[in-house]
Amino acid sequence: MSIHTLDTPESPIQVQGKGKQLPVEVIALEDEGDKGHKYEVDLEPNEHPQHYSLSKKWIVIAVISSSALCVTFASSAASFTEAGMAAEFHIPREVTILSITVFVAGLGIGPLLTGPLSEMYGRNIIYRVSYVLLCAFTFGVAFAPDIAVHLVFRFLTGLCGSSFLSVAGGTVSDMFENKHVANPMAVYTLSPFIGPVAGPLIAGFINQNTDWRWTYRVLIIWSFAQTVALFLLVPETYVPVLKKWKAAELRKSTGDENYWAPLDRSDLSLSRAILISCYRPFELVILERMALLLNIWTSLILGILYLAFQAFPVIFEQHHGFSTEQTGLTFLGIGLGMIIGLTTQPYWNHFISKESEKHGGVCPPEARLHSGEVGGVLIPISLYWLAFTTYPSVPWIVPIIASIPFGTGIFLVFTSVFTYLVTAYRPIAASAMASNTAMRSSFAATFPLFAGFMYAKLGTVGATALLAGLMTLTVPLPFVFRRIGARLRANSRFAAH
Template sequence: MSSSPSTRSQTAVPDVESQQPKAQYNGEESLELKSLQYEVTLEHHEHPQSLSLPRKWLIVLVISSSALCVTCASSAASFTENGVSETFHVSQEVTILAISLFVEGLGLGPLLTGPLSEVYGRNIIYRVSFVLLFAFSFGVAFAPNIAVYLVFRFITGLCGSTFLSVAGGSVSDLFDNKTVANPMAVYTISPFIGPVVGPLLSGSIFQNTNWRWTYYTLSIWTFTQTFALFVLVPETYVPVLRKQKAISLRKSTGNTKYFAPLEKSEINLGQAILISCYKPFQLMLYDRMALLLNTWTSLILGILYLAFQAFPVIFETNHGFNMQDTGLAFLGIGLGMLCGLASQPYWNGVFAREAEKNNGVAPPEARLYMGEVGGILTPLGLYFLAFTTYPSVHWIVPIIASIFFGTGIYFVFTCVFTYLVTAYRPIAASAMASNSAMRSTFAAVFPLFASYMYDGLGTAGATALLAGVMTLTVPLPFVYRRIGPRLRAKSRFAVA
């Protein structure tokens, strides 16, 4: 970071006084111009987008693996339930709360971390988040009773939620609009691959040791991610980088006039947090488009988390799998997500063609083409899964069926996330927070009634019911792609 006065002369506002007669300005304008000369901006080489491509991708991968670590911890509890139940002498219904409370923490955390990141930067939030996550994970791994276990599961979910709200901003800091699609796709898929990896990890561990080793392993992984965040991930938030440069210039030159806009802004942190708490719910209350899109993704995530209770019934009861093999059965969903990610270059071409039709800027509705495919694949995969769960059908068939479901998940979430950010750009953080809060609530609740539903309706009936619910949402992206511009024009929040 440059700190010499001569460097500052390159970053200041152009020398207006040498280009225009001084008499044109009154005293206030002249004073304002002089003040602007001390406003610190970044040189090209100081901007995060000027980092080398390998370095930028390394940062994206560290951030993405951190998000994967957090969401893996959310679902890893699914295969520790029997061990926790035996250790603490509680019913399985109580142990399911370990998933529900963690996921609810993931949903509520962004309401706090979003405003904090806009004041203090992204890097300090990441580091504090994972240091706390590592510290509190010991409360889960060494819990002496069920109350301590559940309380620390909620707290760790709250601490880890940073990477579901702030991390997307880091990706956009590093890449411009033309190159951000692929790294954003890698980041977007990581929180959804995590819940698939969780049962695979915990099933293998619990099959060979005991449930506490699942959390010991997660603690080791968390420590590794914490180290990587400290060593490999720099600050990327431009307003904070300008503030840091201004502080450096004041120290090195002794001139206290240097300043960054963030230092001059009258940010009331308490008010910012209050707004971030009610703005997402205000958006859902007054904007039907946001409400229905959030409901769509919430249903899908709820079904994904419900699968952590359903797959043991399907594969252990019907096909005689052990716990480790049942964890491996989730690979079908993960493979489907990776297939969706592999199709990203095709979708980039679709968006580019839409941009050409609209003066170089693709409208938000262009993202819904991907959602149309995902909206069809999701219930299709569930129907396929529903009627292949019988013991007489080979076990590979329902796993193949889950591939379609996994691809549909990727398409739906990628399209909705991108749509919310572009359609509600002035309040993009609130739009994403509204989605996070709602979908996390669904994901927390759905596992609680999974066993009752599958016991009452059977594997085919229960899964077919879920497929039927998702069928009702199929028209959503088709309708919004056509009427979206009209709805945005009438919305009090969306960009017209």
């Protein structure tokens, strides 16, 4: 016999069990074959993360978003340290590009480990350990005696920082109900993409005026500040872990070992959780055409963004005579475009609300692809515009303006695809996001390696137009999946039906 009771602020319920009066947050269970009662612990309403004050929620979002921004800033800031490293370590410029590649490779591998760890030990311990190690390993990057040591520590910092690209979104969803989560999730989603744009912006000033190692010394200071903020301002928000902690407290305070939480009885070992986390994203990509094509789409876009870190110096330093710090400022166009994309979020919230009303209060996942359709069109338009304004005779401001729709398109596409994957594959949402992260990171790690050769061979016009043509081929994807997505989900073994 199971007795499930839920207490509310209006009518608290005392649960009776084995002759004793239990706290209102406990659910009493009497299982056949058990001797005595077992008490499942639940959170009281005021203990649930969704009942935090609005100010506390936004402080948490600000901290985890700035932490994610710091991580992705570190990925792209390396592009402006290449000349200094090449001169000091006596290596070709092409080898220094590996500083970006190995870091982004770490970002792709990390979620396969941090995802299952966060579901067993909580989000907060992952954040704190990740940032302590990130700060420590950045010392190895900043003071590396040779390129080999530098690259090893760059990979390790990427591996540690990856938790903010895989786990942090869960913290946002922990604190907000589905109907209120869109705006905070949009703010968080923006931060990892503003980071790569801010990297060249700030690193340009640093490397123009001082030694390349100061780029990483600044990162040490920033990551240390984020570590302190994570310890002081970010509480644990993962409900299963909070229940587990509460059950442990009750067992200790009462001496009654019958108090328990669902996580206490999980038969999934850590090694098995990691194994599932490693193979399921690849299983999803192999068996699901929707997931595969949408992942390829977003991966191409992120690859092009990271390729820009090599292309913009060619366009603006060689064609317009810009200095290092001036070239860093040229990324403001993409950043402004992303912010413009964020300002459209209230419109999309209203649109999704209307779609939900049409479908009995439940928004179909395919409706999330409308914003992706707009972003998918903006990206090739922006790249064509950029391609044919890279001539030295064209004023330098024009290609910067041309990059603004690219930034807006990135924001719209990624928020659309992320939300679609989480809602369409809700039973395995973490695996769906891990598959996207792994593929995106592999593209972002690879694209900068051939950027120099491509722009040298094809020129700025030909190379950028080639990328624009590639993105043109992907424009139909959101339109097609919005129409046939429901049918594909109905036949899927992974998707929500």
